Amino acid sequence: xxxxxxxxxxxxxxxxxxxxxxxxxxxxxxxxxxxxxxxxxxxxxxxxxxxxxxxxxxxxxxxxxxxxxxxxxxxxxxxxxxxxxxxxxxxxxxxxxxxxxxx
Amino acid sequence: xxxxxxxxxxxxxxxxxxxxxxxxxxxxxxxxxxxxxxxxxxxxxxxxxxxxxxxxxxxxxxxxxxxxxxxxxxxxxxxxxxxxxxxxxxxxxxxxxxxxxxxxxxxxxxxxxxxxxxxxxxxxxxxxxxxxxxxxxxxxxxxxxxxxxxxxxxxxxxxxxxxxxxxxxxxxxxxxxxxxxxxxxxxxxxxxxxxxxxxxxxxxxxxxxxxxxxxxxxxxxxxxxxxxxxxxxxxxxxxxxxxxxxxxxxxxxxxxxxxxxxxxxxxxxxxxxxxxxxxxxxxxxxxxxxxxxxxxxxxxxxxxxxxxxxxxxxxxxxxxxxxxxxxxxxxxxxxxxxxxxxxxxxxxxxxxxxxxxxxxxxxxxxxxxxxxxxxxxxxxxxxxxxxxxxxxxxxxxxxxxxxxxxxxxxxxxxxxxxxxxxxxxxxxxxxxxxxxxxxxxxxxxxxxxxxxxxxxxxxxxxxxxxxxxxxxxxxxxxxxxxxxxxxxxxxxxxxxxxxxxxxxxxxxxxxxxxxxxxxxxxxxxxxxxxxxxxxxxxxxxxxxxxxxxxxxxxxxxxxxxxxxxxxxxxxxxxxxxxxxxxxxxxxxxxxxxxxxxxxxxxxxxxxxxxxxxxxxxxxxxxxxxxxxxxxxxxxxxxxxx
Amino acid sequence: xxxxxxxxxxxxxxxxxxxxxxxxxxxxxxxxxxxxxxxxxxxxxxxxxxxxxxxxxxxxxxxxxxxxxxxxxxxxxxxxxxxxxxxxxxxxxxxxxxxxxxxxxxxxxxxxxxxxxxxxxxxxxxxxxxxxxxxxxxxxxxxxxxxxxxxxxxxxxxxxxxxxxxxxxx
Numbered sequence: 001x002x003x004x005x006x007x008x009x010x011x012x013x014x015x016x017x018x019x020x021x022x023x024x025x026x027x028x029x030x031x032x033x034x035x036x037x038x039x040x041x042x043x044x045x046x047x048x049x050x051x052x053x054x055x056x057x058x059x060x061x062x063x064x065x066x067x068x069x070x071x072x073x074x075x076x077x078x079x080x081x082x083x084x085x086x087x088x089x090x091x092x093x094x095x096x097x098x099x100x101x102x103x
Numbered sequence: 104x105x106x107x108x109x110x111x112x113x114x115x116x117x118x119x120x121x122x123x124x125x126x127x128x129x130x131x132x133x134x135x136x137x138x139x140x141x142x143x144x145x146x147x148x149x150x151x152x153x154x155x156x157x158x159x160x161x162x163x164x165x166x167x168x169x170x171x172x173x174x175x176x177x178x179x180x181x182x183x184x185x186x187x188x189x190x191x192x193x194x195x196x197x198x199x200x201x202x203x204x205x206x207x208x209x210x211x212x213x214x215x216x217x218x219x220x221x222x223x224x225x226x227x228x229x230x231x232x233x234x235x236x237x238x239x240x241x242x243x244x245x246x247x248x249x250x251x252x253x254x255x256x257x258x259x260x261x262x263x264x265x266x267x268x269x270x271x272x273x274x275x276x277x278x279x280x281x282x283x284x285x286x287x288x289x290x291x292x293x294x295x296x297x298x299x300x301x302x303x304x305x306x307x308x309x310x311x312x313x314x315x316x317x318x319x320x321x322x323x324x325x326x327x328x329x330x331x332x333x334x335x336x337x338x339x340x341x342x343x344x345x346x347x348x349x350x351x352x353x354x355x356x357x358x359x360x361x362x363x364x365x366x367x368x369x370x371x372x373x374x375x376x377x378x379x380x381x382x383x384x385x386x387x388x389x390x391x392x393x394x395x396x397x398x399x400x401x402x403x404x405x406x407x408x409x410x411x412x413x414x415x416x417x418x419x420x421x422x423x424x425x426x427x428x429x430x431x432x433x434x435x436x437x438x439x440x441x442x443x444x445x446x447x448x449x450x451x452x453x454x455x456x457x458x459x460x461x462x463x464x465x466x467x468x469x470x471x472x473x474x475x476x477x478x479x480x481x482x483x484x485x486x487x488x489x490x491x492x493x494x495x496x497x498x499x500x501x502x503x504x505x506x507x508x509x510x511x512x513x514x515x516x517x518x519x520x521x522x523x524x525x526x527x528x529x530x531x532x533x534x535x536x537x538x539x540x541x542x543x544x545x546x547x548x549x550x551x552x553x554x555x556x557x558x559x560x561x562x563x564x565x566x567x568x569x570x571x572x573x574x575x576x577x578x579x580x581x582x583x584x585x586x587x588x589x590x591x592x593x594x595x596x597x598x599x600x601x602x603x604x605x606x607x608x609x610x611x612x613x614x615x616x617x618x619x620x621x622x623x624x625x626x627x628x629x630x631x632x633x634x635x636x637x638x639x640x641x642x643x644x645x646x647x648x649x650x651x652x653x654x655x656x657x658x659x660x661x662x663x664x665x666x667x668x669x670x671x672x673x674x675x676x677x678x679x680x681x682x683x684x685x686x687x688x689x690x691x692x693x694x695x696x697x698x699x700x701x702x703x704x705x706x707x708x709x710x711x712x713x714x715x716x717x718x719x720x721x722x723x724x725x726x727x728x729x730x731x732x733x734x735x736x737x738x739x740x741x742x743x744x
Numbered sequence: 745x746x747x748x749x750x751x752x753x754x755x756x757x758x759x760x761x762x763x764x765x766x767x768x769x770x771x772x773x774x775x776x777x778x779x780x781x782x783x784x785x786x787x788x789x790x791x792x793x794x795x796x797x798x799x800x801x802x803x804x805x806x807x808x809x810x811x812x813x814x815x816x817x818x819x820x821x822x823x824x825x826x827x828x829x830x831x832x833x834x835x836x837x838x839x840x841x842x843x844x845x846x847x848x849x850x851x852x853x854x855x856x857x858x859x860x861x862x863x864x865x866x867x868x869x870x871x872x873x874x875x876x877x878x879x880x881x882x883x884x885x886x887x888x889x890x891x892x893x894x895x896x897x898x899x900x901x902x903x904x905x906x907x908x909x910x911x912x913x914x
Binding site for chain 1: 719720721722725726729
Binding site for chain 2: 835838842845846849853
């Protein structure tokens with residue numbers, strides 16, 4: 001059996017749920033951010049794979065990947081800025097310590 | 104002449120109210136002078152208008168015209184039924200304009216001295232401005248709804264001024280009482296207005312009168328054909344309107360607020376509760392007189408209520424000891440005169456003698472009654488008491504007040520040649536022509552009137568030497584004496600105005616004469632009353648007490664105002680509060696509040712049980728989010744296929 | 745089994761293993777390094793798919809940018825040698841159950857689904873890609889490109905504002 005589209009999206013799905021597992025179990029915000037990056041990557045893999053196997057003469061999947069990477073970069077930067085700010089005020093980057101939004 | 108200056112008569116008092124109300128900080132010291140000047144201008148304009156209307160160009164082909172000075176479209180209910188706000192001048196309105204502005208000016212002038220040093224001096228004058236504005240708006244109203252609005256505004260300003268000394272619990276209670284009683288009456292007025300307007304499809308006075316005086320018109324046929332409890336719709340409407348008027352004019356049995364309203368400052372009593380506002384009921388009936396004249400039943404009710412009030416109030420006035428209350432009951436009695444004069448009148452020039460007489464009496468009464476109140480104010484200012492027993496022998500101390508009071512008493516007693524004589528003679532002759540019973544009661548009342556007025560006069564100025572010389576402050580400033588002098592001159596002379604040549608029921612002037620032979624009896628009765636009063640009260644003696652003892656039951660009943668207040672209290676406290684208010688309160692507390700509390704309890708219960716979902720923990724939120732997505736996916740893919 | 749397939753399986757195993765390690769290891773710095781490898785594995789997967797440009801961006805942005813950023817922030821906020829506290833057991837159970845349920849759902853979907861794949865060659869010319877990215881015609885991506893650039897600018901400004909030290913009171 002040759003490797004095809006299904007194999008790749010299975011890999012990307014597994015990667016996605018690995019990221020989700022990380023998002024649910026980690027308490028440190030930086031590691032949560034890493035998990036989110038994993039999930040975004042799995043989405044990117046999907047885009048490229050669908051582009052390659054279904055519409056090889058077009059490039060829309062590639063473009064979406066590029067945009068997602070750009071947004072991911074921005075998101076990571078903002079998230080880290082927030083984390084650093086939180087660290088400064090709470091002396092901790094544990095999500096369970098930062099529940100001020102509750103009210 | 105262009106009558107558009109009439110707008111300024113309205114706007115000046117309004118400006119006075121607004122400016123003094125808002126600019127209290129800046130106008131504090133000149134408030135009185137400021138508003139007096141404004142009102143002086145307004146009074147001058149009113150006099151000018153009256154001069155032009157009555158003597159220059161108001162009359163065309165021997166009929167006084169109705170002039171619409173301005174009309175602003177305000178509300179339109181249907182295409183044909185509109186409400187306008189405007190100024191309409193006819194003989195009645197012009198006469199009232201003069202009376203209101205003139206008396207108001209006098210009262211302002213008097214208040215300058217009387218209210219000096221009051222803490223809420225500025226408020227006082229701004230309230231007076233509001234009152235004058237709304238009273239003027241009432242008398243120049245073009246339609247019933249505008250009249251009703253101004254009617255309520257007058258009520259409000261009366262409320263504010265009665266409760267002016269709101270530190271006194273009795274003043275607060277009096278203000279509340281006046282407001283509530285007149286509000287009840289105004290409910291009648293409103294319903295009456297709505298019935299009339301519904302049937303004639305208009306609020307406008309002229310339209311209503313034209314529609315209803317035309318016996319062929321469909322409105323007239325429908326309003327007289329349908330009946331309820333034995334009276335036609337028209338009668339009901341007029342009776343309800345009269346109830347409104349009776350409330351304002353303190354007619355039996357809605358009079359209970361007027362004596363208590365004397366808690367207000369005395370100049371206010373002179374202006375509002377003697378000369379102007381309380382005659383609004385008379386004005387209302389006079390304004391709609393053409394309609395009242397169609398309906399005999401309604402007019403009879405007006406006549407009998409007026410007669411009963413006149414006699415009733417006169418008897419009570421004989422027993423009261425608070426001088427302002429005596430004057431209040433005398434006001435009620437005199438308004439009763441005006442009412443029954445309207446009630447016995449017919450529509451038409453000569454036939455409508457009662458109409459002219461009623462308004463003539465309104466006119467003269469405004470002068471001598473405000474004079475009496477201002478004199479009483481001056482006396483109270485000196486003695487610092489309202490009670491007769493604290494007075495006596497003041498004639499030397501206050502000569503001007505003494506003479507003014509004497510002239511006013513002679514005028515109200517109907518002694519020629521003072522103002523009251525002429526108007527009272529006309530009323531009596533109108534009553535004589537139409538209803539002998541009322542005539543006899545009116546004669547009796549006029550004798551009693553003379554008696555209690557001179558009882559008051561002798562008790563204040565003669566009776567016994569004045570004891571408390573140490574705080575003698577004289578009669579007050581020139582601004583307090585000047586109005587007394589002016590009003591004294593008016594009270595002495597206005598009777599010579601040939602009033603029926605100006606104001607008559609159908610606006611056709613006519614000439615009415617005083618028949619010497621006819622007036623002998625009333626004048627003799629009046630003099631008899633004065634003589635009786637002199638006998639009892641000229642010198643301090645025990646004669647009044649003896650009489651009071653011999654007539655114990657009647658005296659006591661009259662002293663307690665025939666227990667009307669107690670009756671009201673019984674009805675409201677015992678019957679209404681116990682039978683209606685208490686169950687209502689129970690339902691409110693237990694059922695309505697219970698429902699509300701139940702809703703609140705359930706809400707707080709649910710929210711406290713689900714608020715833990717809002718833990719602030721991001722991962723929990725993510726979990727909920729994922730669960731939601733998964734649930735959606737499963738639903739879309741497998742369940743909802 | 746062809747060599748291409750073997751390479752794919754190798755890459756897949758590498759990506760998943762490093763991914764799992766990245767989310768489970770208890771030393772935060774190691775976690776970041778595993779992430780780095782994982783991302784590089786994804787880049788390898790792109791190479792394998794013949795998407796060279798994306799692979800290059802993946803390495804440049806993720807490996808070169810984001811991971812470095814993360815490592816910096818670790819250094820700023822953490823003692824990197826310390827072990828992170830163990831996540832509590834209940835949380836692991838819940839997370840694994842949710843993830844496994846989700847995974848099962850998806851895999852079950854894929855099993856049912858057949859894709860109409862083509863065997864055409866997937867070969868991206870960088871020049872074409874660049875032209876289409878910046879063209880303004882119907883298939884062009886100039887507008888999203890601009891929007892993204894503004895977003896990046898906004899994010900940059902936002903980062904600075906958020907992370908700036910509040911002015912100390914003088």
